[in-house]
Amino acid sequence: MSDQGLFLTLEGIDGAGKSSHLDALEALFKAQGRTVVRTREPGGTPLAETLRGLVLEKPMDPLTESLLVFAARRDHIAQVIGPALARGDVVLCDRFTDATFAYQGAGRGFDNAVLSTLEQWVQGQAGGTKLLQPRITLWFDLAPEIAAQRLAGARVPDKFEAQPVEFFRRVAQGYADRASADAQRFVRIDASQTRDQVWLQIESALRARGVLAGGRAG
């Protein structure tokens, strides 16, 4: 699997505001002449979308939940993400493995060592120890209380969105821990600001990382 494309993920607790910026991100890269593959996890292929339905709606234990999100991810990488990166495309993915460490690991209290093993199996690349990882992760950091207010009444809550604020405090801490462990990859976005201000943060972070300035910098 080549890494000549640009793999960019968006992460954060439910309601942090990630999805609100996907259209603009896609347009930004297209304006640079890039081909953009926009996708999400769990999901992104017919099989993975079926698994998503189960994960978001059915009660299950944390190991089952983890196995299903990684099974969905495996299919997603094999069918969509890997081929797109090999073509040199920009892959814009709404959530990836950081969500598993944040939700199943920190949120549910599941064993991070098991998650790391699954990550190696699923994201291991042929002939080496290197894992397929996003090049840049935009982490939308928002207090769980504000996220809950934003989501209230916006839509019927799924299994995760219906969790109490304490769950999201743990998930938020999980993201903060992931970000400090991989500061080069993570860009913290202050998601408490207005949509316009959030967008300016995103654009300026991408420019600072050199992925927007002229030509193919991915």
Ligand SMILES: Nc1ncnc2c1ncn2[C@@H]1O[C@H](COP(=O)(O)OP(=O)(O)OP(=O)(O)O)[C@@H](O)[C@H]1O
């Ligand atoms: N900066 C902002 N200020 C106020 N409200 C916002 C802001 N950004 C998004 N919203 C609103 O908050 C709600 C959640 O936004 P959005 O769906 O983009 O979040 P998300 O992180 O993608 O959530 P999820 O992961 O649960 O799908 C929406 O109603 C959206 O209109």
Ligand SMILES: Cc1cn([C@H]2C[C@H](O)[C@@H](COP(=O)(O)O)O2)c(=O)[nH]c1=O
């Ligand atoms: C990838 C992934 C996701 N989740 C959770 C996080 C969210 O609550 C939902 C996805 O919903 P969204 O509206 O598309 O954000 O799934 C998870 O628990 N584990 C994961 O690995």
